[in-house]
Amino acid sequence: MVVQLLWILLAAVAGAGVEEVIARIARxxxxxxxxxxxSFAGRAMAIALRILGSTEEAEEVVQDTFVEIWRRAAEYRPxxxxxxxxxxAMARSRAIDRLRERTRAENTLRTLAAEPPRDPExxxxxxxxxxxxxxxxRTALAVLPDEQRRxxxxxxFGGLTQSEIARAxxxxxxxxxxxxxxxMEKLAEALLEAPP
Amino acid sequence: xxxxxxxxxxxxxxxxxxxxxxxxxxxxxxxESITHEGCPEALARAEAVxxxxxxxxxxxxxxxxxxxxxxxxxxxxxxRRRWATAGWAVAAAACVTAVILAxxxxxxxxxxxxxxxxxxxxxxxxxxxxxxxxxxxxxxxxARKTSGLAREAIALLQQPGSRVVPxxxxxxxxxxxxxxxxxxxxxxILLSAALSPAxxxxxxxxxxxxxxxxxxxxxxxxxxxxxxxxxxxxxxALARGAxxxxxxxxxxxxxxxxxxxxxxxxxxxxG
Numbered sequence: 177m178v179v180q181l182l183w184i185l186l187a188a189v190a191g192a193g194v195e196e197v198i199a200r201i202a203r204x205x206x207x208x209x210x211x212x213x214x215s216f217a218g219r220a221m222a223i224a225l226r227i228l229g230s231t232e233e234a235e236e237v238v239q240d241t242f243v244e245i246w247r248r249a250a251e252y253r254p255x256x257x258x259x260x261x262x263x264x265a266m267a268r269s270r271a272i273d274r275l276r277e278r279t280r281a282e283n284t285l286r287t288l289a290a291e292p293p294r295d296p297e298x299x300x301x302x303x304x305x306x307x308x309x310x311x312x313x314r315t316a317l318a319v320l321p322d323e324q325r326r327x328x329x330x331x332x333f334g335g336l337t338q339s340e341i342a343r344a345x346x347x348x349x350x351x352x353x354x355x356x357x358x359x360m361e362k363l364a365e366a367l368l369e370a371p372p
Numbered sequence: 373x374x375x376x377x378x379x380x381x382x383x384x385x386x387x388x389x390x391x392x393x394x395x396x397x398x399x400x401x402x403x404e405s406i407t408h409e410g411c412p413e414a415l416a417r418a419e420a421v422x423x424x425x426x427x428x429x430x431x432x433x434x435x436x437x438x439x440x441x442x443x444x445x446x447x448x449x450x451x452r453r454r455w456a457t458a459g460w461a462v463a464a465a466a467c468v469t470a471v472i473l474a475x476x477x478x479x480x481x482x483x484x485x486x487x488x489x490x491x492x493x494x495x496x497x498x499x500x501x502x503x504x505x506x507x508x509x510x511x512x513x514x515a516r517k518t519s520g521l522a523r524e525a526i527a528l529l530q531q532p533g534s535r536v537v538p539x540x541x542x543x544x545x546x547x548x549x550x551x552x553x554x555x556x557x558x559x560x561i562l563l564s565a566a567l568s569p570a571x572x573x574x575x576x577x578x579x580x581x582x583x584x585x586x587x588x589x590x591x592x593x594x595x596x597x598x599x600x601x602x603x604x605x606x607x608x609a610l611a612r613g614a615x616x617x618x619x620x621x622x623x624x625x626x627x628x629x630x631x632x633x634x635x636x637x638x639x640x641x642x643g
Contacts, residue, residue, distance in 0.1 A: 203524060203527065203528065203554075203559060204524075204527040204528045204530065204531035204534070204554070204559075205524065205527045206443075206447070206527060206530070209442075209446075210439070213439055213442070217434050217438070217439075218431030218432055218433065218434060219426060219429065219431050221431070221432040221433075221434050221438075222426070222429035222430060222431055222432040223426045223429060225432055226429060234432075235434065235435075235438050238434060238438055239438060239441050239442050239445065242442045243442060243445055243446055246446055250556070250558075257420070257423050261423040261424070261426075264423065264426040264427075265422075265423055265426075267426075268426065269388075272388065306431070309424075309427045310427055310428060310429070310430065312427070313424055313425065313427040313428040314428050317425075317428060328387070328425075331384070331387040331388075331389035332387050332422065332425050335388075336389065337389050337390060337391050338384055338389050338390065338391065339391050341389070353380075353384065356383050356384050356387065356389060357380065357383045357384070359383075360383035360386070360387070360418055360421055360422075361383070363421045363424075363425075364417055364418070364420075364421045367420075367421055367424050368417065368420055368421065
């Protein structure tokens with residue numbers, strides 16, 4: 177019976193685009209929420225795990241994220257990004273909030289001490305488009321000078337402000353600002369202007 | 373802050389890496405009613421890059437317990453809260469939830485039984501509206517079998533804050549109807565056993581918007597599914613808000629004048 181119910185719900189969303197799934201969540205369809213979870217929870221988990229370094233906390237962030245998606249789906253605006261990007265931004269925001277609840281010193285030390293986690297194996301079911309997206313972003317990051325890439329990563333994945341990065345790395349604040357600006361501009365050229 | 377200064381900060385702002393004072397100043401500049409020199413566009417560009425960065429990661433497998441916890445947080449609590457309100461609306465909700473729970477097998481059987489017990493208690497308290505609750509329950513159960521719209525009504529009813537409003541008959545009309553209304557009143561679905569369209573007659577939905585003397589807005593036709601009539605009030609008609617919902621009897625195809633011909637049911641939404 178559970179399977180039948182699931183199939184009914186899945187059939188209801190079958191053929192609908194991902195954006196339509198978000199619209200259905202906004203209308204209160206549980207099956208659509210499950211569909212979005214199947215598509216994007218893995219990404220949300222990866223982001224939260226990278227930021228927090230704790231599986232338990234990262235799972236809680238994923239829960240918080242999808243509870244928020246259920247409640248705020250009506251606020252989603254396609255013109256501001258894909259559903260995947262919207263959900264990823266929400267997961268990151270939740271993870272950063274949690275990170276900042278720790279003491280600043282602990283946060284900074286943990287971030288700096290953390291080695292980038294080893295990549296898990298991509299799931300066998302991973303879509304080709306997802307693989308291409310990852311390759312493209314990684315290539316864009318790889319061509320940045322090391323100090324620019326590290327500074328951008330400390331901001332994005334470490335949740336550190338520019339001042340915190342300056343203090344933690346011993347760099348002048350102006351240097352940190354310049355690295356973030358230059359790094360992000362190069363990423364914009366690679367990701368937004370170059371053909372996929 | 374000048375536009376040039378703002379644009380120097382957009383990357384850090386998009387990464388949420390500005391210190392609090394700088395962030396406040398940057399946001400204040402963006403909100404200024406001046407002719408910006410590309411400030412919103414520069415921020416949008418930086419935000420687009422920031423959104424893409426997570427794409428560098430490989431998706432991480434999640435155990436099924438995470439999904440179960442999400443379900444528990446969202447739906448079990450909503451069900452319990454719904455049972456706490458009295459009256460026929462609770463009984464109807466209990467019925468619908470029981471329909472869902474019935475498909476969940478042994479694991480949820482005790483919860484379903486508890487829900488039914490609570491529904492029964494609510495029905496006793498509801499007194500004179502007991503019959504209405506049973507009618508609603510029967511209608512929803514029947515509709516569930518065949519209609520996607522009924523499934524949507526069920527989902528809407530499970531949404532926290534949704535409510536059921538009864539329609540009052542007008543002009544001696546003998547039928548009754550209910551509408552499930554979303555918390556923000558942007559969605560409303562009508563259910564009735566008394567509004568089946570006939571060869572020469574349709575029932576039409578109307579939204580009465582707020583404002584003195586506001587004209588009713590046509591909101592679609594009632595459709596029948598195995599003896600149960602359902603009506604999805606069109607989102608466009610609800611966009612301006614709704615003071616009340618109504619149903620009219622019309623010639624086939626709907627009102628020829630753009631106004632209700634014979635109003636048969638009205639439901640006040642209040643405030």
